[in-house]
Amino acid sequence: MTNKEILHTDLLDILFEHRNKAYGAYMLRRQYNRRLVTALVMALSVLLAFIFFRAWVSESIANNKRKPGEESSVKLISLPPEKPDTPEEPRPQKKNQFKQVHSTNKIQIVDNNQKTNVPDQKDIAQAIIGTEDIDGNIPGDPNRVIPASDADEKAKNEKDNPAPPVTRGETVMPAFPGGQDALSHFLSNHLITPDDLEPGQKVTVLVKFLISTDGSISACEIVQSGGKLFDKEVIRVIKKMPRWNPGKQNxxxxxxxxxxxVTFIGVEE
Known part of the structure; x- marks a missing residue:
């Protein structure tokens, strides 16, 4: 390349002189400006499209919004009040009248001229003891009819107040190991009399506690209080007691x- 050609030749041609310009590097550098402009135009186009899309969406949302003065009309329909179902009044049940014989355990003074009818023992055994004679069914008669109301009331009372279980046999009370003397000795050795007890003064605390089947002590409760300090001291010692011999049934x-x-006595000086 002559000096005159160098003055009118591009720098890129000078660099790639005697080199393979078809390889790719030459074409990339030669078309760099055109690709840059194309990329800028495409980027601006995408940006403008995004801006216009956002504006269109905002305008559509604003148009769909309800105007301040517009309100949806709701028509309220008042329904007629429902008539409450009135329960049928229960028919009065005829009360069953039992046979009753006049007899009383109270002592009464009667004039000699007044006639007194003494009922037969057979009639007393088959009737309810009362203050006058009334005819009716014999109590325990299997043929008598019990009204439904009386039967329901009896069943309800049996459910609310169940009969206590029948127990037979001797009941053995719980006992402190060694007997009552050992219990008194234990309490005397472990109880500490509070300082505010005056000489000769007596304070009695009544405590109740549960002796379980294994003889352990629990559920201590003060029945008669002698003061906060005395109650606290009694409960402390009761909880330290050894296992008792539990009570037994059958x-x-x-x-x-x-x-x-438990009685605290102030020591006189």
């Missing part, structure tokens, strides 16, 4: 409550 251990009075 030869089986049972849980029983035990009430123990």
């Amino acid at each position: 030869g089986h251990p049972i849980s029983m409550y035990f009430t123990q009075p």
Whole structure:
């Protein structure tokens, strides 16, 4: 390349002189400006399209919004009040009248001229004891009819107040190991008399506690209080007691409550 050609030749041609311009590097550098302009135009186009899309969406949302003065009309329909179902009044049941014989355990003074009818023992055994003679069904008669109301009331009372279980056999009360003397000795050795007890003054605390089937002590409760300090001291010592010999019913251990009075006496100097 002559000096005159160098003055009118592009720098890129000078660099790639005697080199393979068809390889790709030459074409990339030669078309760089055109690709840059194309990329800028495409980027601006995408940006403008995005801006116009956002504006269109905002305008559509604003148009779909309800105007401030517009309100949806709701028509309220008042329904007629429902008539409450009135329960049928129960028919009065005829009360069953039992046979009653005049007899009383109260002592009364009667004039000699007044006639007194003494009922037969057979009639007394087959009737209810009362203050006058009334005819009716014999109590325990299998043919008598019990009104439904009386039967329901009886069943309800039996459910609310169940009959206590029938127990047979000797009941053995719980006992402190060694007997009552050992219990008194234990309390005397472990109880500490509070300082505010005056000489000669007596304070009695009545405590109740539960002796379980294994002889353990629980559920301590003050029945008669002698003061906060005295109650606290009694409960402290009761909880330290060893296991008792539990109470028994029909030869089986049972849980029983035990009430123990504890008396503090002030020592006279």
